[in-house]
Amino acid sequence: MLTTEEFDNWCNRNNLSALQKKTIEIIRSSEPARRVGGGRKNVSGFYPSQKMGRSIQFESHKLELALIYQLEHDW
Known part of the structure; x- marks a missing residue:
């Protein structure tokens, strides 16, 4: 940010x-205005971000979670 x-x-x-x-x-x-849902083929969940100090929701474990993990570990 x-x-x-x-x-x-x-x-x-x-x-x-x-x-x-x-x-x-x-x-x-x-705060986010909605909770993620996930579709039939999506895997949704929460990533506990130490950098942001909160859990981040994701709807796609291949795209969104991968980006969250990348940003979390980028200085």
């Missing part, structure tokens, strides 16, 4: 209004 300074710079580069910036800040700081 972007730092506060990086986020401010991104907002300035994209000419976002104060309302747009505030809306994005609320989304960035809120």
Whole structure:
């Protein structure tokens, strides 16, 4: 996730209004809005992320879980 300074710079580069910036800040700081379901062939679950300090939900063990694991172990 972007730092506060990086986020401010991104907002300035994209000419976002104060309302747009505030809306994005609320989304960035809120919890996920839904629980993952998983389809017939998907394997869903939770990955306990030490980096994020919470469990991350995934719906695909081949794509989403692989990316979560990669990001978790990337400095």
